[in-house]
Structure formats: C-alpha cells, structure tokens
Amino acid sequence: MLDIQGVSKTFRDADGAAWLLADRLDLSVGRGQIVAVLGPSGSGKSTLLKIVAGLEPSDAGSIFFDGADLARVPPEQRGFALMFQDFALFPHLDVCDNVAFGLVEQRQSRRHARARAQELLAVFGLAAHARSRIWTLSGGEQQRVALARALITAPRLLLLDEPFSSLDAGLRTGLREEFVQRIRAAGMATVLVTHDESEARAMAQRGYRLTGGKLYSLW
Amino acid sequence: MLLAPLLRLLLEGVSDSPLDMLRGLWQDDYLRWRVAWSLVQALVTCFSALLLGLPVAWVLARYDFAGRTLVLRLLMLPFVVPTLVAAVGVLALWGPRGLLGGPLGLSLEETPWLLLYGNLFFNLCLVVRAGVDALGQVSASRVAAARTLGATPWRAFWRIEWPALLPWMASALCLVFLYSFMGFGLALILGGQRYATVEVEIYTLVAHELQLAQAGALAVAMLLLTGAVALGYAALEQRLSAPARADGVAPTRPDGLRHWCAVAAALAVLLCFCAAPVIAILLRVASAGAAVWGVLLEPETLLALWNTLRFTLAATLLATALGLMHALAARRSLWLRAAALLPFLVSPVTVALGLLLLYPQWSASLLLLVSAYAVLAYPFVAKSIGAALDSLPHNLLQAARTLGAGPWRCFWRVTLPLVAPSLRRGMAFAAATAIGEFAVTLFLSRPEWVTLTTLIYQRLGRPGDANRDAALALCALLMALALAAFSLIEQPVARPLRAGASASRTRFHA
Numbered sequence: 010m011l012d013i014q015g016v017s018k019t020f021r022d023a024d025g026a027a028w029l030l031a032d033r034l035d036l037s038v039g040r041g042q043i044v045a046v047l048g049p050s051g052s053g054k055s056t057l058l059k060i061v062a063g064l065e066p067s068d069a070g071s072i073f074f075d076g077a078d079l080a081r082v083p084p085e086q087r088g089f090a091l092m093f094q095d096f097a098l099f100p101h102l103d104v105c106d107n108v109a110f111g112l113v114e115q116r117q118s119r120r121h122a123r124a125r126a127q128e129l130l131a132v133f134g135l136a137a138h139a140r141s142r143i144w145t146l147s148g149g150e151q152q153r154v155a156l157a158r159a160l161i162t163a164p165r166l167l168l169l170d171e172p173f174s175s176l177d178a179g180l181r182t183g184l185r186e187e188f189v190q191r192i193r194a195a196g197m198a199t200v201l202v203t204h205d206e207s208e209a210r211a212m213a214q215r216g217y218r219l220t221g222g223k224l225y226s227l228w
Numbered sequence: 229m230l231l232a233p234l235l236r237l238l239l240e241g242v243s244d245s246p247l248d249m250l251r252g253l254w255q256d257d258y259l260r261w262r263v264a265w266s267l268v269q270a271l272v273t274c275f276s277a278l279l280l281g282l283p284v285a286w287v288l289a290r291y292d293f294a295g296r297t298l299v300l301r302l303l304m305l306p307f308v309v310p311t312l313v314a315a316v317g318v319l320a321l322w323g324p325r326g327l328l329g330g331p332l333g334l335s336l337e338e339t340p341w342l343l344l345y346g347n348l349f350f351n352l353c354l355v356v357r358a359g360v361d362a363l364g365q366v367s368a369s370r371v372a373a374a375r376t377l378g379a380t381p382w383r384a385f386w387r388i389e390w391p392a393l394l395p396w397m398a399s400a401l402c403l404v405f406l407y408s409f410m411g412f413g414l415a416l417i418l419g420g421q422r423y424a425t426v427e428v429e430i431y432t433l434v435a436h437e438l439q440l441a442q443a444g445a446l447a448v449a450m451l452l453l454t455g456a457v458a459l460g461y462a463a464l465e466q467r468l469s470a471p472a473r474a475d476g477v478a479p480t481r482p483d484g485l486r487h488w489c490a491v492a493a494a495l496a497v498l499l500c501f502c503a504a505p506v507i508a509i510l511l512r513v514a515s516a517g518a519a520v521w522g523v524l525l526e527p528e529t530l531l532a533l534w535n536t537l538r539f540t541l542a543a544t545l546l547a548t549a550l551g552l553m554h555a556l557a558a559r560r561s562l563w564l565r566a567a568a569l570l571p572f573l574v575s576p577v578t579v580a581l582g583l584l585l586l587y588p589q590w591s592a593s594l595l596l597l598v599s600a601y602a603v604l605a606y607p608f609v610a611k612s613i614g615a616a617l618d619s620l621p622h623n624l625l626q627a628a629r630t631l632g633a634g635p636w637r638c639f640w641r642v643t644l645p646l647v648a649p650s651l652r653r654g655m656a657f658a659a660a661t662a663i664g665e666f667a668v669t670l671f672l673s674r675p676e677w678v679t680l681t682t683l684i685y686q687r688l689g690r691p692g693d694a695n696r697d698a699a700l701a702l703c704a705l706l707m708a709l710a711l712a713a714f715s716l717i718e719q720p721v722a723r724p725l726r727a728g729a730s731a732s733r734t735r736f737h738a
Contacts, residue, residue: 062629085629086632091627101645101648110628111631114637
C-alpha cells in the first residue's frame with residue numbers, strides 16, 4: 010500500500026547548520042496496519058509525515074501508494090489525512106463544519122457534508138457539540154473532532170503526529186483504545202509518530218526508531 | 229504611483245547639484261526659518277507627548293477602574309478624526325472666540341501654541357497607546373523579582389519597566405516626529421503666516437507661486453530628513469516584532485487616595501488634550517442653533533458629501549486590493565515588507581507634488597486622484613493583514629491541504645476568514661484616511677470634485693460667523709462619517725488564533 014523508498018531530507022537552519030533528518034529511509038505499510046515511528050523531539054518524525062503527506066519535499070527518494078509514484082501529486086489529491094499534534098482545528102468554523110471540511114472539498118453539497126458530519130459526531134459522542142466553537146471543547150473532545158475530521162473522507166492513509174501528546178495520562182489511555190478500535194474498523198493504513206514507546210506498543214503492530222536519519226526496527 | 233513621482237521629484241529638486249540645492253535652502257533666511265521651525269515643533273511635540281503620555285500610559289496599564297476599557301478604546305478616536313476637523317476643533321476651543329480662548333481673553337493666533345496643541349491632540353494618544361501596549365509586555369515575574377530584591381515601585385519602574393519600554397517609546401516617538409514634521413492640515417490652519425511648516429511652504433510655492441523647482445528642492449530636503457528618522461523607526465520595528473509575552477503585569481484596582489488621584493490626573497490629561505477639541509466642536513454647533521444645520525442640505529454640501537463618499541469607496545476598494553496583494557507578496561520578501569511603510573513616511577504633499585510633476589497631463593484626472601488616495605491608504609490594509617498572516621498558524625493551512633483543499637481553496641476557506649477581522653480593521657483605517665484626505669485633494673482636485681474637507685477649508689476662508697458655523701456643522705458631519713469607520717475598526721475580535729498569540733497586535737502605526 011504505502012511504500013517509502015530511499016527518502017532523504019536534510020534540514021538547514023538560518024545559520025547554515027545542517028541536520029540529516031532522513032537518510033535513504035525505506036518503510037512499507039500494508040492495508041489495515043498501524044506502524045509506529047518513535048524518536049526524540051527533533052529527530053525528523055513529523056517531517057517524515059509531512060513528506061508522505063506532500064506538505065514538504067524530500068531531497069531524494071520516492072513515495073509510492075498502491076504502486077503509483079506520488080512525486081507530482083499535490084497534498085490535496087493524495088487522499089491521505091494528517092492529524093496534527095495540536096489538532097489544527099479551524100477556529101473560524103464550528104465543530105460540525107470542521108468535520109465536514111473535507112467532504113465540502115470533495116464538492117459534496119454542504120447540506121450532505123453536514124449531515125455526514127453529524128452522523129460521525131454522534132458515533133464519537135459529540136453530537137451535542139455540533140454547533141459549538143472549537144475553543145469551548147476540552148482537549149479530549151478536540152482530539153475526537155480532529156480524528157472525526159480525518160476519517161470522514163475515508164482516507165487511503167492516516168498519518169497521526171503525536172496524537173495524544175497534549176492530553177493528560179488518564180484521558181490518554183482511554184482515548185488510545187478508542188482510536189485503535191475506530192482505525193481498525195475503518196481498515197486503513199496508518200503511520201503513528203510518537204515519542205512514547207508504551208503508547209506505540211499498545212497501538213501498532215510494528216515499531217521503528219528514527220535516529221540520525223535511520224530507521225531501526227523495534228518489534 | 230509612489231516611487232515614480234518620488235524619483236521625478238528628486239530630479240526636479242536636485243536639478244543643480246545636491247550641495248547647491250542644500251546651500252540655496254540654507255542661505256535663504258525665510259526657508260531656513262521654515263525648516264528650523266518644522267524641526268523644532270516636531271521635537272517639542274515628541275518631548276511633550278512623552279512627558280504627558282508616559283505617566284498616563286502607566287496609570288492606564290496598571291490600574292483597573294470602571295470605564296478603563298472604554299478609555300482604551302477611545303484612544304483610537306484621534307486617529308480617525310480628520311486633521312481638518314482637529315484644526316477646527318482647536319480653533320473652536322482656543323480661537324479668539326473659542327470656548328476657552330474667548331472667556332479667558334487669550335489670543336493664541338499667530339503663536340506656536342495652537343499648532344503644538346493640535347499636534348498633541350493626535351500624537352498624545354499614539355504615545356499612550358504604545359505605552360500601554362509596551363507595559364503589557366513587561367514581565368510580571370521580573371517586576372516581582374525586583375520588588376523582592378528590595379526595589380521600591382519607582383526603582384522597579386526605572387530599572388525593570390523603563391528598559392523594556394524604551395524601544396516601544398522610541399518607535400512611537402519616531403512616528404510622532406514624522407507626523408508632526410510632515411503634517412499639513414494642522415499647520416496650514418493653525419500655523420498662520422509665521423508658524424506654518426515646510427509642507428505648507430511647499431503647497432504655497434506650488435499652488436500660489438508656481439515655483440516648482442524650489443518646491444522640489446524643499447521636498448527633497450524633507451525626504452532626506454524623514455528618511456533618516458524612518459530608517460530608525462524600521463530598525464526599532466524589527467526589534468519589536470517578537471511574539472507577545474504571556475506573563476504581563478495584571479492591572480489592579482486603585483487602592484487609596486493617591487491611586488485615585490493618579491487615575492483622575494490621567495483622565496484629566498486625556499480630556500484636556502485628546503477630547504476637548506472634539507467636545508468644543510459639538511458644543512459650538514449645539515449653541516449655534518438649528519439654523520446652522522441647514523448647510524447640510526445645501527447643494528454644495530450634498531455634492532461634497534457625494535464626492536467624499538464615492539472617492540472613499542473607490543479608494544478603499546482599490547487600497548484593499550493593493551494591500552491584500554502587497555501583504556501576501558511581502559510574506560516572502562523583507563524588502564516588500566519594508567516597502568509597505570513607504571507611503572507612511574512620505575507626506576501627502578510630496579506625493580501630490582511628485583504626481584503633478586510626473587503626470588501634468590492628468591493633473592485633473594479622477595483616476596489619478598483616487599489612485600493617490602489609495603496609495604496613501606493602502607499601507608493600513610497591508611500592515612494589518614501582514615500582521616494577521618504572520619500570526620496565522622501554518623499547520624491550519626497544511627491541515628486544509630491534506631483535507632483536499634487546493635491553494636486557492638485554502639486561501640478562500642481558511643486564510644481569508646481568519647484574517648477577515650484584520651482586513652476589516654485595515655479597510656476601516658483606509659476609509660478613515662480617505663474620508664479625511666485633504667492635502668492631495670487640494671493639489672489634484674477640480675472645483676466640481678469638492679469634498680467635505682475642501683469645503684470646510686473654503687468655508688473657513690470666507691468671512692462671517694455664518695461661514696464659521698457652517699464649517700463647524702460640516703466638521704460634525706465629517707466626524708460622524710469618521711466615527712462610522714471608527715466603530716468598524718473597534719469591533720472586538722472573537723477569539724485569538726492560538727493561546728498567547730496576539731492575532732492583531734493593536735499597536736497603531738499611523
């Protein structure tokens with residue numbers, strides 16, 4: 010399904026200093042699989058997700074999905090969903106319109122998109138918050154909205170960037186199980202980026218550590 | 229529209245040689261006095277604004293009293309009051325038959341005080357606002373640390389708060405200097421023969437004496453001086469562009485007579501310098517009787533109102549398009565970002581003169597007039613949107629892209645709605661600028677394009693109480709229009725884009 014071949018990326022700061030974030034990386038993720046990438050802050054995990062999503066160019070290498078090279082495919086046409094560490098919910102839209110955003114971009118009518126969003130919000134236990142503004146929700150509720158927004162278009166690949174890092178420990182465990190159930194039910198390939206190994210082991214079938222631009226298999 | 233006229237002006241002004249030009253200016257006693265007085269009145273305004281404004285800012289930043297929010301909002305008022313209205317307000321207060329000048333028997337005409345007072349009306353609020361914003365950036369924990377280490381409140385101010393305030397104050401004073409030095413409307417009406425500034429002299433040389441070369445030389449000398457100050461301002465702006473500090477000192481309720489006296493004194497200063505001219509106009513119009521309002525229905529007034537509205541609408545739309553494009557392009561270019569400041573730093577008189585020299589065949593063209601309005605107004609839009617774009621979290625746009633939105637859809641569905649409050653604010657300032665525009669209109673307008681500002685100026689030049697009262701009523705109308713823009717500006721922003729980020733830092737630049 011997802012096939013990353015020889016991807017390299019060097020980051021240069023304003024002073025000209027360079028860091029090798031990815032050094033000829035190879036990674037494959039099959040349908041219905043959750044693969045975790047672990048590593049400390051600044052190791053390039055989030056950059057890897059952005060390269061896969063098409064938000065950042067790689068210096069070398071290729072990314073294939075179902076055999077097709079994605080080099081010239083812009084992010085909006087890849088059919089992937091990226092869930093950001095801070096959720097990146099749109100503050101000018103209410104909960105329902107946040108969730109419906111992707112369907113509207115698929116040229117579905119706003120009415121239909123909102124109806125679908127309402128259904129999904131009900132599944133996530135957020136039906137009562139459909140017309141609420143984002144900042145009125147708790148951290149856990151915002152996270153569910155972000156996941157609902159990512160799932161509503163039935164993406165081919167789900168990219169999760171530290172999805173639980175901004176939550177407290179109690180909420181984290183409960184939501185983690187809920188996440189895994191929903192992702193498995195949707196049957197999509199998933200790449201999870203996290204610095205928490207116990208979280209990764211609880212969620213993913215395979216795990217890798219990204220250090221010095223190289224991926225090392227953990228399990 | 230801006231650079232080409234400036235270059236043309238440079239060619240006109242330095243037709244001999246730069247040194248000869250400056251020597252010529254310096255050897256002319258009359259022109260030397262004009263330049264020296266322009267400098268002195270700008271410097272005195274800076275000093276007075278700092279002396280009065282800093283204590284007022286400190287009181288407003290540190291004491292939380294009923295009506296404080298309203299006072300902070302009203303500090304914006306002088307920025308949208310047209311200069312001509314301010315000048316008439318100063319005369320209504322301190323003129324020979326003014327509300328205070330008459331009973332006190334003071335005759336301030338042909339003295340420098342009227343112009344200095346008018347300058348303070350505009351610039352005191354700017355310094356106070358900058359001071360309040362700067363004091364909001366002072367770290368509460370640093371002040372607390374100083375107090376626990378034995379510093380008295382005064383020592384804590386001097387050793388902790390003042391160093392943090394200094395760049396903000398310097399930045400604000402650069403602007404105060406520029407506005408006072410380049411001011412035209414106030415100097416034309418309040419300066420009289422003796423205390424008019426260089427800008428008025430340039431206008432006189434062009435409009436009455438047709439001495440374009442000498443006017444050009446003066447304009448170039450002005451550009452050199454303002455350019456130097458502008459460079460200092462730009463450097464300070466860059467230094468101040470750090471994100472807002474989250475742990476500012478929270479204002480407290482005034483406790484005891486001393487605190488309340490400080491609050492009362494601060495409000496009294498604001499009343500005397502920032503509110504009194506506006507109140508004077510309203511009181512004079514109210515006491516003139518109902519007949520004075522008849523001027524509002526005269527065909528001449530209706531034509532001026534129509535012209536003001538249509539020029540403002542056209543200029544605001546053009547300024548919005550220009551400002552939006554400039555702000556988007558400036559995200560990738562530091563030079564373009566700095567260029568947005570240029571129209572702030574070039575006086576309207578200089579722009580108008582440059583346009584006249586460059587496009588003499590279009591000197592009475594409506595397109596040129598509206599374009600000049602737009603050039604003077606668009607930096608408000610560009611700066612306002614630029615600040616909003618800077619504070620826009622990048623990942624929101626990335627999220628939209630991964631959800632299927634192309635670049636144009638991202639702009640339409642995410643960027644534009646999020647910068648809309650700033651866009652509205654910039655447009656409102658642009659509209660207020662266009663409503664009160666005076667200098668460019670005097671240079672480039674035709675008789676049938678009379679606006680409210682030029683009509684007020686005409687009325688002031690005609691003899692008799694009836695004309696004076698008519699000018700006051702027209703000022704009230706112009707102020708009402710400006711206030712409509714003001715109410716648009718001060719609509720509260722619903723929600724910051726992210727915690728701790730100041731989505732639209734309210735430090736005002738123009």
